[in-house]
Amino acid sequence: MGRLIAVGKVADIPEGEAKLVAVDRRDVAVFRSGGAFYAIDDCCPHAGASLAGGHVEDGVVTCPWHAWRFRLADGAWADNPRIKTGCYTVTVVGDDVFVEVA
Numbered sequence: 001m002g003r004l005i006a007v008g009k010v011a012d013i014p015e016g017e018a019k020l021v022a023v024d025r026r027d028v029a030v031f032r033s034g035g036a037f038y039a040i041d042d043c044c045p046h047a048g049a050s051l052a053g054g055h056v057e058d059g060v061v062t063c064p065w066h067a068w069r070f071r072l073a074d075g076a077w078a079d080n081p082r083i084k085t086g087c088y089t090v091t092v093v094g095d096d097v098f099v100e101v102a
């Protein structure tokens with residue numbers, strides 16, 4: 001198990017939205033979708049848009065610039081899963097949200 005980094009409170013991330021956080025100098029987008037929390041690298045691997053600003057639906061975020069879609073559960077590009085962005089385990093303890101890093 002890696003280190004748990006506190007990134008905010010459950011109430012900070014409403015359903016269907018995301019919060020951009022800094023984790024070990026990385027920009028990470030923490031999402032809430034279907035009642036679950038997910039974390040992937042914020043920077044879209046296509047051209048660098050912030051995925052935290054994307055549309056979230058059914059466990060997938062759509063990049064706000066060119067509409068590439070990424071699965072929140074594993075960071076894979078929904079249309080070509082060989083391309084992935086970084087993905088992190090999220091743990092909720094009480095009202096606190098943590099992202100796990102190595």
Ligand code: FES
Pocket residue numbers: 044045046047048049063064065066067068
């Ligand atoms: S920058 Fe994300 S799809 Fe182009």
